[in-house]
Amino acid sequence: MIVGFQAEHTLGRKLVNRDPEISIFGEVKQLKCEVAVLNSFSAHADKNELLDFVKPMDRKKLKNIFLVHGDVDQAEKFAATLKENKFQRVDIPERLEKFEL
Missing domain, CATH: 1.20.5 (Single alpha-helices involved in coiled-coils or other helix-helix interfaces)
Structure with missing residues (x-):
């Protein structure tokens, strides 16, 4: 579950975009999970x-x-x-x- 905004070029944004491959600590992994996004939470002012x-x-x-x-x-x-x-x-x-x- 991803909660809130994820900036461009971050791991969070890649998960939100459901990129088929992601890099975690330099290791390439296949995305094999369902990703749920809740945009209703944010620590930032609009x-x-x-x-x-x-x-x-x-x-x-x-x-x-x-x-x-x-x-x-x-x-x-x-x-x-x-x-x-x-x-x-x-x-x-x-x-x-x-x-x-």
């Missing part, structure tokens, strides 16, 4: 919950928002939503990218 969290913040004091977790395409969509809500500076940093604050 877009609306995140937006509700930042909306009351003073946009003059909040200089930057950095989106550093999750799939890039989803981060880009959320960045657009933040900009539509008048958050001016929203960045999706590349790995090891530096910013001066």
Whole structure:
């Protein structure tokens, strides 16, 4: 049973996709089990919950928002939503990218 979102290129996502072969600790295994997926559980806030969290913040004091977790395409969509809500500076940093604050 897989519970919640599984990121791209992870073992969990390969199980959700029911890939016929999976690699566990470098050892290739045949998928010989039934996989049940329950998407109703998550430890992460969704877009609306995140937006509700930042909306009351003073946009003059909040200089930057950095989106550093999750799939890039989803981060880009959320960045657009933040900009539509008048958050001016929203960045999706590349790995090891530096910013001066």
